[in-house]
Amino acid sequence: MTESLTVTAPATKPAPKPAKPHLPDAQMVTTVKHWTDRLFSFRVTRPQSLRFRSGEFVMIGLMGDNGKPLLRAYSIASPNWDEELEFYSIKVPDGPLTSKLQHINVGDEIILRPKPVGTLVHDALLPGKRVWFLATGTGIAPFASLMRDPETYEKYDQVIMMHTCRTADELEYGRQLVEDLQNDELIGEMVEGKLRYYPTTTREETAHMGRITDNLSSGKVFEDLGLPRMNPEEDRAMVCGSLDFNIDVKAVLESFGLREGANSEPKEYVVEKAFVGDGI
Numbered sequence: 001m002t003e004s005l006t007v008t009a010p011a012t013k014p015a016p017k018p019a020k021p022h023l024p025d026a027q028m029v030t031t032v033k034h035w036t037d038r039l040f041s042f043r044v045t046r047p048q049s050l051r052f053r054s055g056e057f058v059m060i061g062l063m064g065d066n067g068k069p070l071l072r073a074y075s076i077a078s079p080n081w082d083e084e085l086e087f088y089s090i091k092v093p094d095g096p097l098t099s100k101l102q103h104i105n106v107g108d109e110i111i112l113r114p115k116p117v118g119t120l121v122h123d124a125l126l127p128g129k130r131v132w133f134l135a136t137g138t139g140i141a142p143f144a145s146l147m148r149d150p151e152t153y154e155k156y157d158q159v160i161m162m163h164t165c166r167t168a169d170e171l172e173y174g175r176q177l178v179e180d181l182q183n184d185e186l187i188g189e190m191v192e193g194k195l196r197y198y199p200t201t202t203r204e205e206t207a208h209m210g211r212i213t214d215n216l217s218s219g220k221v222f223e224d225l226g227l228p229r230m231n232p233e234e235d236r237a238m239v240c241g242s243l244d245f246n247i248d249v250k251a252v253l254e255s256f257g258l259r260e261g262a263n264s265e266p267k268e269y270v271v272e273k274a275f276v277g278d279g280i
C-alpha cells in the first residue's frame, strides 16, 4: 500500500506589495481637465494644515529625473474655503515641469510646498468701491480664487474681471467659472449685480476685442459697462499677466492716479507676474 502524501503549503502570509514611494509634501490629483492643447486645470487634495489668503501662490511640482523635486510657482485658483486646491496651467512644450505635469492623471501625486505667499491679496489694497481684476492668459488663476471668495463681495460694491487672450478657446476656463458662480446656489446671490465679466480676444474675431491696456486707455470698457473713468478715490486694481503686460498696464493705472501697493503698504493697485520669461 502506498502512502498517500498530501503536501500542504506552509502557512505563510502573502508578501506585502511594495509600497508606492511617497513624494515629499505629496498631494493626490483628484480631477484633471484639458481646455486646449496648451491649457489645463487640475485639483489636488489640500494639506489639512494649509491656510492661505485667496490670490496667493505656492510652489508645486514633480520629482525630476535627477531625483530632486522640480518645482515652479503656481497661483492657487481655488478660494480659501475650498476643501481641495485647484490650479490652472500652461503646457510649455519643452518646459521642464509642464512637459511632464500635463500628463498627470487622477490618483497621481504632485509635490506641494505648503508656504503660500503673494501680493494679490485684499490686505494689500486700501478700501474702495470697485475692484478691477486685470489678467492675460493664465494670469486669471489668482482671480479664479478671488472671484470665488465671499470676502471680495463684502469688500466691494462692484468687481470687474477683465481677461484677455489671443483666442476665444483660451477664455473658456474663466467663462465657465463665472457662469458657474452666477448659477451657484450659495454664492450666486452675493455675486448678482456685482460681478462684471469683460473677456476680450486680440487675434480671433469675437464680439469683444482688444488689449486690456487699450480698452482702459480709450475709455471703451467704462462706456461698455456704464462706469465712471477709473479714479483713485473709488477704484482698486489687481494685475496678473506677462512682464510686458504688467509694465504697460501699470503705466495706464498710474495715468488714472492709482499707486502701487504691497502687503506692508496698501495702496490702490497691486501686481504679480503670471510667469517669468519673454514667451514660449
Ligand SMILES: Cc1cc2nc3c(=O)[nH]c(=O)nc-3n(C[C@H](O)[C@H](O)[C@H](O)COP(=O)(O)OP(=O)(O)OC[C@H]3O[C@@H](n4cnc5c(N)ncnc54)[C@H](O)[C@@H]3O)c2cc1C
Residues within 6 Å of the ligand: 057, 072, 073, 074, 075, 076, 088, 089, 090, 092, 094, 095, 096, 097, 098, 099, 137, 138, 141, 142, 272, 273, 274, 275, 276, 277, 278, 279, 280
Ligand atoms: C508668482 C508666479 C505665479 C505663477 N502661477 C502660474 C499659474 O497659476 N499657472 C501657470 O501655468 N503658470 C504659473 N506660473 C509660471 C510657472 O511658474 C512655470 O513657469 C510654468 O509652469 C512653466 O514651467 P516649465 O518648467 O514647464 O517651464 P519654465 O522653464 O518655467 O518656462 C519656460 C517658458 O515658458 C513660458 N511660460 C511659463 N509659464 C507660462 C505661462 N503661465 N503662460 C505663458 N507662458 C509661460 C515663459 O516664456 C518661460 O520662459 C507662475 C509664475 C510665477 C512667478
Ligand SMILES: NC(=O)c1ccc[n+]([C@@H]2O[C@H](COP(=O)([O-])OP(=O)(O)OC[C@H]3O[C@@H](n4cnc5c(N)ncnc54)[C@H](OP(=O)(O)O)[C@@H]3O)[C@@H](O)[C@H]2O)c1
Residues within 6 Å of the ligand: 038, 136, 137, 138, 164, 165, 166, 167, 170, 201, 202, 203, 211, 212, 213, 242, 244, 245, 246, 248, 249, 278, 279, 280
Ligand atoms: N496663445 C497662443 O495661441 C500661443 C500659441 C503658441 C505659442 N504661444 C506663445 O506662448 C507665449 C505666451 O502666450 P500667451 O498668449 O499665453 O500670452 P501673451 O503673448 O502674453 O498674450 C496674452 C494676451 O495678452 C495680450 N498682451 C500681450 N502683451 C501685452 C501688453 N504689453 N499689453 C497689453 N496686452 C498684452 C495679448 O495681446 P496681443 O495678441 O495683441 O499680443 C494677448 O491677448 C507667447 O510667447 C506666445 O508666442 C501662444
